[in-house]
Structures are given as structure tokens and as C-alpha cells.
Amino acid sequence: MIRLLPAVLEIGLLVYCLIDCLQTDALVVRNLPKLGWVVLIIVLPLIGGIAWLVAGRPERSAGRPVAWRSTATAGYPEYERPFEASAASRAIDERLREEQARVDLEHEQALHRWEKSLLEREARLQTPEPPAALDWPATGQRSVDLVGVGASISARPAG
Numbered sequence: 359m360i361r362l363l364p365a366v367l368e369i370g371l372l373v374y375c376l377i378d379c380l381q382t383d384a385l386v387v388r389n390l391p392k393l394g395w396v397v398l399i400i401v402l403p404l405i406g407g408i409a410w411l412v413a414g415r416p417e418r419s420a421g422r423p424v425a426w427r428s429t430a431t432a433g434y435p436e437y438e439r440p441f442e443a444s445a446a447s448r449a450i451d452e453r454l455r456e457e458q459a460r461v462d463l464e465h466e467q468a469l470h471r472w473e474k475s476l477l478e479r480e481a482r483l484q485t486p487e488p489p490a491a492l493d494w495p496a497t498g499q500r501s502v503d504l505v506g507v508g509a510s511i512s513a514r515p516a517g
Contacts, residue, residue, distance in 0.1 A: 386416035444495040
């Protein structure tokens with residue numbers, strides 16, 4: 359197992375350096391053209407890989423580059439800028455707050471109306487309605503048509 363360790367490390371270094379070289383922009387590669395580094399890493403894996411890491415790889419700063427200095431609110435530099443609220447922006451903010459309050463009130467009222475309507479419908483469903491009286495035609499003939507059966511049932515009052 360120990361005998362395989364140098365070969366595994368060399369293959370790992372080859373793969374890492376080759377992928378790193380291929381993904382690096384050709385404009386920032388140092389000392390050789392990008393194709394020269396790829397050939398050197400493949401032909402002489404150990405020496406080429408170490409040379410790439412020392413002399414060919416672009417110098418990178420610690421962390422990722424950002425346009426503003428990194429602080430506790432990194433990513434939100436607008437909180438770090440000095441800002442004096444003008445009368446116009448305060449008026450806009452106040453108008454937006456009033457509009458939001460009005461919309462919230464309308465929403466609450468609509469929810470109350472819907473809830474009241476729902477409670478009324480539930481109350482109607484819970485109270486049974488008396489069966490409606492059947493209104494027969496004045497002719498005295500009671501008939502029921504069975505739709506789809508093609509039959510008609512008729513009854514004449516006795517008498």
C-alpha cells in the first residue's frame with residue numbers, strides 16, 4: 359500500500375494541475391502560453407505540476423475579489439454609504455407607509471367579510487330545512503316523467 363502512495367500522489371497532482379490550467383483564463387497565465395503549460399504538465403507530471411503551481415498559475419488574492427471593501431455587511435455596501443434622507447424621500451416613505459396601511463386594512467376587512475359569509479353558510483348547512491310542499495297542477499292529475507326511461511307515471515285522484 360505504501361508503495362502505491364507516490365504514484366497516487368503524482369496522478370492526483372497531474373489531474374489537479376491539468377484541470378486548474380485548463381480552467382484558467384489564457385490572459386492571466388504566467389511565463390508560458392497556456393498550451394505550453396498543458397504539454398509540460400502532461401509530459402513531465404511531477405516537475406510540470408510543481409512548476410505550474412509555482413510559476414505558471416496566476417497570482418490570486420486571498421478571498422474573492424469584490425468592488426468594495428469587505429465588512430460586517432459584506433455584499434450590501436449601500437448600508438455603508440453616508441446617507442442623508444431628504445424631505446422628498448421622507449415624504450415618499452410616509453406615503454408608502456400610509457398606502458401599505460390602507461391596503462392592509464382593506465385586506466383585513468375582506469377577510470372578515472369572507473369569514474362572516476363562511477360562518478353564515480355553515481350555519482345554514484347545519485339547520486335542516488323542512489321539506490317543501492309539492493305543488494300539483496290544478497288539473498288534479500299527478501304525473502311524474504322518468505327522464506331517460508321513456509315512461510310516464512300518471513295517477514288520477516279517486517272520485
